Amino acid sequence: MSQQTPAISPSSASQTAQGTEPSPVIAVSALAKRYDSGFEALKRIDLDIRRGEIFALLGPNGAGKTTLISIICGLVNATAGKVLVDGHDNVTDYRAARAKIGLVPQELTSDAFETVWNTVRFSRGLFGKRPDNSHIERVLKSLSLWEKRSNKLIQLSGGMKRRVLIAKALAHEPQILFLDEPTAGVDVELRRDMWEVVRELRASGVTIILTTHYIEEAEEMADRIGVINRGEIVLVKEKRELMRQLGRKQLTLHLQKPLASVPPALSHYPLTLAEDGSVLIYTYDAASEPATDSGEHVSISKLLNDIEDAGIRFKDLHTEQSSLEDIFVNLVRERQ
């Protein structure tokens, strides 16, 4: 944990990135939760969420994602620690804090016999906002629910119900939106639609915090990524930086003639042979490679020259970068 400490301090990261630090929209400090059963779901977590970002919280099942969200949103009482939502303490000043938050829960819960329109209207009232049909109309239209507004929730598909939950969360015009596994069980097309909706929301200034199992989702959408495991925040980083720092790159060369072994002239490169010597693989850290202005890796061109000089001919080559999923799996595995 200790060696990761600098990396997990989002505040220091934002200071270096932006000079003066804007106040975080959510500031979680020393937050702990121990359930009556004795299970320690959160172990003194510190986390700042920046205004206007899309923050993805990743973690295996039971890592504490939902507990963390539940405490911030007021569904669960913390054992210790503090949460500030836009400067408002979420316990002592819960009205101001909660009014700023919209929550889309993981479970597809709905009042089966209510209509879409009524249930969204109810949500707005619950948050103390004066009725505003035009706002609800906008929300429903943006989520392609307008045609379904008179349908009872029981008549809707799972994907549509998920949209209704988002509409309910947006009914009171929140500044912060929590999406707990928003696309679980949603088909690919709908998932892409939902990403589009989330992007539009971000563009309108809403801060979005999403938890997900689909690493693809975080990779596609997030500005920053936090990894939580066993009740601890393991890492918080800009997505790009994370991918750059932790991402492994692999160069694969398909050879014209198989090799029995890597020639001695190339022995100082981390090369391996695969597929009976017909494939040569070079693995490197994307971050540690010095790059030229054009972005090319110096050592790769040198490697290719050396391979040429060693008389090895190849018919094809490709590179691939490890996905966030690989990074995530490695991170969690390392800590277990």
Next chain:
Amino acid sequence: MNLRAVTSIYQFEMARAGRTLLQSLVSPVLSTSLYFVVFGAAIGSRIQEVEGVSYGAFIVPGLIMLMLLTQSVSNASFGIFFPKFTGTIYEVMSAPISYLEIVLGYVGAAASKSIILGLIILGTSTFFVDLHIQHPFMMVLFLVLTAVTFSLLGFIIGIWADGFEKLQLVPLLVITPLTFLGGSFYSIDMLPPFWQAVTLANPVVYLVSGFRWSFFGISDVSVIASLLMVAVFLAVSLAVVSWIFRTGFRLRP
């Protein structure tokens, strides 16, 4: 005070009753009519007047109380249990509303429904018997206080219950027997002295007696005792509700 939230919950709960009109209105009216046919007409014709009141009229306050208690408890317990059961409670718990406002919304709606129901039963009974209410103000006071108190009790049961069985347990095993044995259909003077004494330990006796007094000016126990009993009930229910909210019991782990 987030009045809009209170109104939203209240309207939502009232609309739920509107959707189940048959269950929440027609069925109590029907069962009341059946009570009148069986107790009032069939049995009542063979029973002499009770303290100068015809038996048919005598059972009206008891009948209203019976409905008031059971409906308040079942309405309020279901109202809060169901969102807990389906999970939609998350929205209420994450909204900027206080516990007091949650109670006002849910309990207020449940109590309103039972009061409306009580008045409907009262109206239905005028088709069967001649009624004259001696103390209308006290009648309304008893009606409202009892509805509120037992809706609070229902609310507590709804939060406590973690399954449909528990939800039915208290109304079935406690409320109904206490009401039937609470002098709804008889004056406790009709009982042997020993059972009279035992009956006085039944809190429902005081409610029925006070309510009946507001109709006919006759009572088994003093009106002050009846009012005190309602006040004690109310205080205990409020204390339990505030404990639930202080500890987050089964609502906010």
